[in-house]
Amino acid sequence: MIITLKKNAPERDVKRLMQRFEKQGLQVTAIYGEEFNVFGLVGDTSRLDERTIMANPIVHNVQRVAEPYKLANRMFHPEDSVIDVSGIPVGGKKVVMMAGPCSVEGRKQICRIAKEVKDAGADLLRGGAYKPRTSPYSFQGLGSDGISYLAQARKETGLPVVTELMSAEHLDEFIDQVDLIQIGARNMQNFDLLKAVGRTRKPVLLKRGMSATIKEWIMSAEYIMSEGNPNVIFCERGIRTFETYTRNTLDLSVVPIIKERTHLPIIIDPSHAAGDWKLVESLSLAAIAAGADGLIIEVHDDPENAWSDGQQSLKPERYAQLVNKAKAIAQVVGRSL
Amino acid sequence: MIITLKKNAPERDVKRLMQRFEKQGLQVTAIYGEEFNVFGLVGDTSRLDERTIMANPIVHNVQRVAEPYKLANRMFHPEDSVIDVSGIPVGGKKVVMMAGPCSVEGRKQICRIAKEVKDAGADLLRGGAYKPRTSPYSFQGLGSDGISYLAQARKETGLPVVTELMSAEHLDEFIDQVDLIQIGARNMQNFDLLKAVGRTRKPVLLKRGMSATIKEWIMSAEYIMSEGNPNVIFCERGIRTFETYTRNTLDLSVVPIIKERTHLPIIIDPSHAAGDWKLVESLSLAAIAAGADGLIIEVHDDPENAWSDGQQSLKPERYAQLVNKAKAIAQVVGRSL
Amino acid sequence: MIITLKKNAPERDVKRLMQRFEKQGLQVTAIYGEEFNVFGLVGDTSRLDERTIMANPIVHNVQRVAEPYKLANRMFHPEDSVIDVSGIPVGGKKVVMMAGPCSVEGRKQICRIAKEVKDAGADLLRGGAYKPRTSPYSFQGLGSDGISYLAQARKETGLPVVTELMSAEHLDEFIDQVDLIQIGARNMQNFDLLKAVGRTRKPVLLKRGMSATIKEWIMSAEYIMSEGNPNVIFCERGIRTFETYTRNTLDLSVVPIIKERTHLPIIIDPSHAAGDWKLVESLSLAAIAAGADGLIIEVHDDPENAWSDGQQSLKPERYAQLVNKAKAIAQVVGRSL
Amino acid sequence: MIITLKKNAPERDVKRLMQRFEKQGLQVTAIYGEEFNVFGLVGDTSRLDERTIMANPIVHNVQRVAEPYKLANRMFHPEDSVIDVSGIPVGGKKVVMMAGPCSVEGRKQICRIAKEVKDAGADLLRGGAYKPRTSPYSFQGLGSDGISYLAQARKETGLPVVTELMSAEHLDEFIDQVDLIQIGARNMQNFDLLKAVGRTRKPVLLKRGMSATIKEWIMSAEYIMSEGNPNVIFCERGIRTFETYTRNTLDLSVVPIIKERTHLPIIIDPSHAAGDWKLVESLSLAAIAAGADGLIIEVHDDPENAWSDGQQSLKPERYAQLVNKAKAIAQVVGRSL
Missing domain, CATH: 3.30.70.1140 (Phospho-2-dehydro-3-deoxyheptonate aldolase; domain 1)
Structure with missing residues (x-):
């Protein structure tokens, strides 16, 4: 100092x-x-x-001369950490593809879309059951029912599932039925929630807060790790800026920075960053070219009638096209997909 | 639409x-x-x-043509709401002064500072017991002990107390012993926590998130109100910008905006905004001139040895000077203090 | 309306x-x-x-329902515009590579680096002669001498040159000796300068202002075009945000947005965005994957002794490696390089 | 270092x-x-x-340990600088009031408003003749005619005039007819323009760039001073943030910061910051309470038909009310007005 x-x-x-x-x-x-x-x-x-x-x-x-993070710091852990999500390694050679609807809208819907994204090449299924919504009058998610529909979709397709945990109150349900626990952008500094997931061994997908610096983001990973859970995956989903043509500004420079400073994997969420399905393919290919370990993308088979975020959802056929192009890019940068 | x-x-x-x-x-x-x-x-x-x-x-x-908030909207509730905090009206003619240390460090410390700020003219005592800290290695607050020391300080001075609630798990303790529950900037969109305090009738001090738009902030108040609790007080504490000479950028335009669009009171926290005690007096006087309903200011009698945020704490004698100047400004804008 | x-x-x-x-x-x-x-x-x-x-x-x-730009608007000009820069088409199938030192430091230096970047695969030579520096005490560029050294390097290598114009006063010199006139980020809304270059037919590289919205940026292109010069190329170089691990935040979503809303080419400057050579390769590959029409990259053969911005300059051998990888990415997205 | x-x-x-x-x-x-x-x-x-x-x-x-500014640095010049603007001292005990329309629209208009703001208590007249507009299709100002109308208004009222210089080309005209040369936010880092006004002895009103840090802003003053002109007055006009309820976010913490770090005066422009006349009075009183040396406010006698920025213009009678309240605030903080 x-x-x-x-x-x-x-x-x-x-x-x-x-x-x-x-x-x-x-x-x-x-x-x-x-x-x-x-x-x-x-x-x-x-x-x-x-x-x-x-x-x-x-x-x-x-x-301060030294960075305040220790457990996440590559200086003290030079090799890449590969996180095992129910059999899917995240942070290894393969770029991991997570996909699914913004919200779980029912059992049939999530099982149908699960099959579609699996056919298109997805490795994990996403879908919101507990939904953080700006307005108390908006659809708040199916909650516990949504979680069990996700479990059903996993059973039918074999895809591990990732979904957001908003309160430590539901942690048991997540430990039982969810493969990868998402901590959303709005809760990145909900330190009690970080400590709660830190006391489990479940893999955690830690989204970057809307105005979090990279250092603060790594410190939130450090919270989870310091409680004993080393299984943290970073997820960039765009930061808040003055620009209004996009919902958020995707910051891809985090990919080489997280890889230089930590040993943990990082994936990209282009859907929430852009807020517009027309931008998703470009940003997805860019993310893989930049070295990301995976993508989490919103896919819906009827975006015009989706219960939330239809504007940023790809249809399954477009998602399949994206996966094909992504494969070719992955190969160029020495990865598979 | x-x-x-x-x-x-x-x-x-x-x-x-x-x-x-x-x-x-x-x-x-x-x-x-x-x-x-x-x-x-x-x-x-x-x-x-x-x-x-x-x-x-x-x-x-x-x-959308109409604003998405209903219960907080002045259009449907033209008169000012005055919130009663254990006998202290917030939002009325009197500008309300809240003061105290960043962290409760012990029983003696909080009782001593409580007396000092009361003598200097404070109406409420602040002090952190559960502390949101960027690093898991920083002091995390005295927790439950801190709450009981605050209660002791209230008993000795008669000052109602305001302190931050970080998890619904501790809500009962707050209902019993705290007069004004603070929801911190990092939890402004922790919707489960908002709903939890919304199910009580306790007054809530709702801090603005670091990158929250005013609309999102009002929607968070709407969450609390829609659960049945109308007692919400807004608190601006600076937003995150590119500027590095200050910790955050205090946005005083929120004062007339919140008053035009909602019927709820708004107070200002210049200490966290500036991050530097030397700026606190200027910003405090500015806040009152702009029409704020109150101030919450960090005061410590030994800032150089404070357990947190010493840099932004005023000494009691400086705080007393500030209160005197603030009185004169309040009078000019038709308020008392 | x-x-x-x-x-x-x-x-x-x-x-x-x-x-x-x-x-x-x-x-x-x-x-x-x-x-x-x-x-x-x-x-x-x-x-x-x-x-x-x-x-x-x-x-x-x-x-407003309609966008305020007309001449730049793809709605009224559906085909891509390809800008001819002294024989190099920008906006066509080929991804255009511009490279060179931050500052022209002398005749020998610029000629030597010109040859190196040409050998590595560059299509144009960059180099600052008039330098916008935050401090009046920093090196301000070689000015007119720098321009003539650039002209010499062009003569020796055949590479067209791009360099920044800071004042209309020097426009004649640029018309004579420069192939592509750069308008820097700090002058994006220097409307008198935009009008001045608009009255020529010289291709203009219009950098995005540090806090310019995409709409404002397009309106600055509209200024140039409305004076009669249709030869505008956009250049994204990062925007100012709260993040401090990077110099600026590169916003790659502009690539599909500019292509959807305008008919003009867009290139990316990863060097100024990142401010760190270690990030340049990742961001360069990402830019091409996203669909950019070109890259402008700082290359210096002795960064540790550069007269400015050494930290963000690649050495020629690293640049050559980058060009090779970029070629493979370009192919995947249907471009050549 | x-x-x-x-x-x-x-x-x-x-x-x-x-x-x-x-x-x-x-x-x-x-x-x-x-x-x-x-x-x-x-x-x-x-x-x-x-x-x-x-x-x-x-x-x-x-x-760097030491700040990069020398001439503006209070460390080497401990006393306040008071700038003489044609007989009006800026930076002394009196808070200086500048007012007038956004645009000069004609001789009669500017002379009429000049009298109105003088009667209301203004010390200087503002009015735009060369206008920086985002769109090339918007009204660009009356230019040279506007300057001569301002001179006429000065002759009729005795009020010195302040107006924006957008290009060094018009500098002679400004030296002859303008009392205080404004450098606009978009030109804060137009270094050639800064050097040009630095070579005169005319007082310069240096607006903060929309995303300029305070350090960069002081460095722009340093550019002017290092050319020989010590007569620089800072003007804060709001910075660009994510908030959309205001045009810009007024940053009043700059007042004590500029006074601590430099010896130069600072005034506030609440009109451009807020973009809404309803916020102007609150922010004006706040600015004076914070210690500002003056205010520059847009006043128009027919805002609904103004040629630009009607939304943020006060009518003369409201301006007169504001001046009266401002006087009382000034007195509290030991100033006159």
Whole structure:
């Protein structure tokens, strides 16, 4: 940790501050500059709070040198982690394809679409049972019934299922019936929920919050991992910007960054990012070219009558076309699909 | 609701779409333009999903005319709502002052600071017991003990207390011992938590999410109100932007906007917005001049040793000065304090 | 144009407003709703100013149905425009590769790098002579000398050159010696400069402003085109967001959007977007997979001693590797390179 | 400047880098940490380019300790600068009021409004003659005629005038006839224009760019000052965010920040920030309470027929009310008006 002090700081105050650090077992080295004096602290600084050190009137600036994440950090875990989702490896050579409707609308619907996406090449089935909706007057999902319909679709197709958990209250149901637990963008910093899934061993799909920095996102993975669950998969779904032609702005630079800084897999959700099915194919191919470990895409066989998000859903035949093109791109970047 | 169709839409498809709306009891009026045709739907359109209508390939655009909030909407409730927080009216003539440390650090600390802020002119005591922290390795709050220390401070000073609820699991404890339940920025769209506090009658302080639009924020209030709890107070605490000299960007335009569009009170948190105590006084006076119903400010008697957020905490004597200036500003805008 | 009036608007005021529109030759149709009345205006509304109509106290909202761009709009020009840059077609089947150093640092340097990027597969040479720098104390570019060194490099390699014009004052020099005039992000809404290049027939590379919406960006192209110059190429270089691990956030959704809404080519600048050479290859391949018409990439043979932006520059050998992979991706999406 | 090196950096490379700095006359001090090694450079580092040092593969991070601005920096110029605008001091005890229409629409109009705002208490007259408009089809301002009408209004009322300069081409006209030259938000980083006004001694009103950080904004002032013109006044006019209920988000924290870091005056433009006259009074009072040195407000006597921006213009009688309230707020914060 590097602490910059104001040049006119009274010597006695400087001494007192440095002694405080030394008492905590840190080694302090000073650099005297023309406009500022700089102190480097060597040792375990993880217990120090930058914002409290900044409260000291003689302090000009505080900077951490090391990243605050340990378990997710590639520095301490150089090999890629491959997460096993009920037999499907995520983060290995194969690019993993997750697909399905925004909402589970009924048993028949989800089983029918499950077969369609499986035929088109999907590896996992997605479908919302508990739905985070901006309005209390919008369809809130089929809840527990939706979960059992998903389980039925898994039974019929063999596809593992991924769906969103909104409250720790439903965790048991998810442990029993869901293969990959999604933590949605709005709950990325619902720390109690992160800790709850961290106490299981279930794979977790951690979506990036709408305005989360990459560092905060990794710290949320660290919450899950620090409770004992190492099975975290990142999912980028677009961030909030000023642009209005898209629902969110997909940030593909996260793919090489997450791979450089962590050892965990990362997949891309182009459907929620774009909010428009016409953009989904372009962004999907781009994601794989950038090195993503998978895609999660909304597919519906009757988007015009979908119970939610019809605008961003692909029809199964278009999804099949996308999978074919994605295969060719995957091959170019040394992956299979 | 206004739906714009592409000019080249096949007549049969247009008819079919319009019939679907008419079957739902809506009245349809058409305007034929040069580049687009426009259809206005009159009736209860709240069940329609814009994003599903957009899935129709002949649709160019969909626009809601009425705002999606009803219970919070001033249009249907023209008088100001004044929320009673254990005897303190929020939203009336008096500007309400909430103050206290970022974290409850112990019984003595919170009782001592409670007396100091009361002497300086505070009406409510704030203090975090359950703390949302970016890092799992940071101090997570004293939890249940912190809540009982707050209750002790209330007993000693008579100040009602406000503190953050992070999980519905602790709701009973809050109903018993807390006067104003804070929903933090990171949980503004934790809809299960909103519904849980909506099922009580406890006053709720609803902080704006870091990247929430004003409309989304009001919709979160609507969640609480639609479960039966009308006692919602908005709290602006800065939004996330590209600027790095401040922790967040305080958006004071929300004050007149919330007052025009809703009937609920709004208070301002300059401490979290700025992230720097040196900016707090300026922003506090600005907030009152803009018409805010109150302020929530971090005050600590030893910021350099605070367990969190020392940088943005005022010392009690500075807080007392701020209260005095705030009084004079309040008077100019027809308020008391 | 669709105008929503408040329900309680006095009838006389409504009539007066409608008569004003009718006097301007517009046809007015009314839809009477429960909470609002809606008026559709048919005819040439391009002379109307939305923000002035909004000044009328009875008006609730104003919405344009048609996009404000005409010359750039694909609706009126369905075929792709292919821009000829001194013999290199941009926007055709071939993906165009532009490469070179951030700054022209001398005659030898630019000629040497020109040969290297040509050997690696580049079609055009980039290099800054007039440099927009945040600080007046930073290197401001070699100016006119830099332009003549670029011309020398073109002579030696045959590569057409692209470089930034910062002031209309230097336009003559650019017309003589430059093949593709770049308008930088900071000048995207320097309307006098746009008009100046619009009065020439030189191809223009129009970078997106750091916080420009796609609509504003297209309107800046419209400025150039409305002065008589149809040769505009869009260039996305990342937008400003809250993220700090990258210099800017590259927005690849612009590729399908620009292609849907306009008939003009679009290329991607991954170097300025990422600000880090380690991200450039991933983002380059992603851009081509998304359908971009070209790439502009910073290449320097001694980045550690570059006069500017060394951090984001690729070495020539890495650039050559990137071009090879890009070729394979281009083929998958039906392009050549 | 502080440079963090990767722990595994080969010693020879570290030595070579340090020697390079020492050759440039800098003194190097090392701190050896557990995960990184840190080097502090003491001396004149202003010639170093951070982004080029970052190009070195052994470098982990580079951080400047001192701010990059010198002439604007309060550290080297502790007293407030008061700028004389044709006899009106800006930055002194009196809060300065600038007002007038968005566009100069004719001689009579500007002279009439000039008298109205003067009667209401304005100190300077604003009015756009050269107008930056998003669309080439919108009214572009009366240009040179507009400037002469402003001069006429000044003659009739004695109010100095402020208006926007969009191109150095018109600088002579502005030097002759304008008292305060406005550099608009879109030209905040039009460095050639900044240098041009920097070579005069005319006071300059420097608007903040729509997505400019405060540091970049101060650096643009530094451009003007480094050419010899110390007469710079900052003007905040809102920044671009995701919020859509306002045109821009007014950032009032800039007031105490600019005053802490620079010695220059800062005024606020609530009209462009809000984009809605109904918000202007609240934000104006807030700005003065926050410590602003002045306000620039759009006033029009017939907003519903204004040639531009009617929605955000106050009528003269409302402006007069605002001035009265502003006076009382100014007094509370120790200012006059």
